Amino acid sequence: MKASRFGLGAVALASAVSLTLAGCASSDGGDSGDVNQTITTNGSEPLGPLITTGTTEVGGGKILTSIYAGLVSYAADGSIQNDVADSIESEDGQNWTVTLKDGWTFTNGEAVTAQSFVDAWSFGATFSNAQSSSYFFDDIEGFSYEEDSELTGLSVVDDLTFDVTLVAPEADWPLRLGYTAFMPLPTIAFEDMEAYGENPVGNGPYMMDGDDAWEHDVQIALVTNPDYDGTRTPANGGVTFKFYTSQDAAYADVLGGNLDVLDAVPDSAFGIFEDEFGDRAINQPAAIFQAFNIPYYLDHFSGEEGKLRRAAISMSIDRTEITDVIFQGTRTPATDFTSPVVDGYSSDLAGAEVLDFNPEEAQKLWAEADAISPFGDSTFDIAYNADGGHQGWVDAVANSIKNTLGIEAIGKSYPDFKSSLEDRVAGTLTGATRAGWQADYPSLYNFLAPLYQTGAGSNYEGYTSAEFDGLLKEGAAAQTVDDATALYQDAQEVLLKDLPSIPLWYSNATGVSADTVDNVEFGWDSVPLYYEVTKG
Missing domain, CATH: 3.10.105.10 (Dipeptide-binding Protein; Domain 3)
Incomplete structure (x- = not known):
């Protein structure tokens, strides 16, 4: 991230650690696998439609982070790196200019522009839309918790540039921009947001696998987005999130090779999971x-x-x-x-x-x-x-x-x-x-x-x-x-x-992976870096 006085250099990055399953190779080495193979992991039924500013629980968040790309993304250690953003700059920490990289598109072919971000953030901040992540925008001028109001702190300069004026200086403002609430939305989202949330159109490394990708209470299937050109290029062909009613059932499936990656070990296995999985277990x-x-x-x-x-x-x-x-x-x-x-x-x-x-x-x-x-x-x-x-x-x-x-x-x-x-x-x-x-x-x-x-x-x-x-x-x-x-x-x-x-x-973060996959790494937030996982 490029900055003048404030920006990456002024942001205090977390002292979080990169959580890697011991013995598994990183994405730049080891078995490269088959880029067409789909990996499977555990998940949970999202609480409602998959809307970037309305989803705050982990199950839905893992899906949204996979199908969207924001201005920045988080590396395994919690540091931020530019994704859609070319630069995020400020002279005083209060007035920011965001410049986007050219050529980004949503999976329906629509261009990702400055307006895509401004419209999405404005929707999320609008009181009557009752979005659970609305408070993320309360530091932008014009925000109100009590009535609909315009985010006067947002203004589009051109297709690839927009300005943000905060209520007060915030040295670490860029740090939050990798969260799903700050993702862009295509114009079709605003026609019927609830319906859109059943089959969202993103710009990230993965996309919904057709109209039937979400089998409610069963799974959500994602495939790779062939047009994605960001920091998280997938080394596999997709991710299927299987919804389990118990962690014990998911653990049994990993043991049996019927699930590739599990990011939450049940308490019944705490005393044995490191012995059972060896270098495919994590406890960090x-x-x-x-x-x-x-x-x-x-x-x-x-x-x-x-x-x-x-x-x-x-x-x-x-x-x-x-x-x-x-x-x-x-x-x-x-x-x-x-x-x-x-x-x-x-x-x-x-x-x-x-x-x-x-x-x-x-x-x-x-x-x-x-x-x-x-x-x-x-x-x-x-x-x-x-x-x-x-x-x-x-x-x-x-x-x-x-x-x-x-x-x-x-x-x-x-x-x-x-x-x-x-x-x-x-x-x-x-x-x-x-x-x-x-x-x-x-x-x-x-x-x-x-x-x-x-x-x-x-x-x-x-x-x-x-x-x-x-x-x-x-x-x-x-x-x-x-x-x-x-x-x-x-x-x-x-x-x-x-x-x-x-x-x-x-x-x-306690997790395990089956011997069906390699290059399994968990991020600072305990969520696996799905795009790095290889299979086959």
Whole structure:
């Protein structure tokens, strides 16, 4: 990326690692395979139409990242590299000029132009379109959370150039531009966005394999885009994402050679997967955070009583024992709300002791809350999706809470992620809910704004704090990355007091591949680099 004062040189890139399956060759060596062979991997049914600004869950995100190319893309280590962009330049960090490479097209033959980006971003930011990624555009002039308004900070200069004016300087603004919300859209998308999302037309390394590519609740089949000329040229003929109702079933398919790549090892195999797969197994840090949220609308969990109970529940969980016994070294107890692989992570924030196992203090705080309003024989449940391999740890956490506080605590199972999210969105949960986050781009801000900022798309439990929002806004406008980091850490200290979410642990990327494929590498975000995988 070319820059004047601000740009790549001013961006703090994540200290994330490139996750490579030990012993598997990189894409520049080893078995080149057959470029016509389709690889298979695990996935999950997207929650809705595949719309770039409306998809925030991992299952749909993996598809969108495969069929679209943005201004930049992320290398395995989290660094950014120009893709559709020829340059992204600014003199002051607030006024940016984006120049595109010539010759890019969507798979329907339409040219990718500056207007393709401006129209897509404007759609995503429009209040009435109710896009879950709309908050990604709140730093562009003209954005509104309350009404439809024009993004006055976007202006097309010519077919290959557009200008962006931010509300305030942001030294690391280019870092987020590889996320799916910033992808371009063809003109046909705006004729009927919902229908378009069933068979989207992208400009990335892969494209939908015909009108029947998406078999709902079964799989999505992608083939290579012959006209793609970006940084992620596929070494295979396509990717088929198979939807599994359990991780155990997917693991069995990899063992049997019926699935090529699995990016999430079930907890039942934590103790054996490295022995079973040898150099085709991976267990490395990744930008993944696991927690559970307690809605403020529940009885006993708002006001001073709620603050006491949230802290008591947090301190009643023996995170070290659970990560050792249940996860067998594939998780690390949380000390904040982000990830150790992202620059700016801290293990000694003020108030982080609320994440320590402290039964005596937990019981004391619970008794203080009971003095305000007795919890009595109420049950504390934790909702989770059964298809995500969460039952083991949810039961362990519930037992830890039960044993410490002497209350009835149980897991509440939903068949899949989609159904578990429905009650969260509707505000009808009967207790807590599993809540994880896999980073969209390598930044502290991305772990905080989408989940806890007032009105953010993934802030399903409705947390709001003027103090937190203010610190987040200051951090986003900071002139240096160090200044921004300090403010984001201050914002986390607010979260440690309020505990809208109870941090549990950071996940390692645990994955395996069958002997049917080579050149398997996982990125900083724990997602395999599908385009590098060879087969045959």
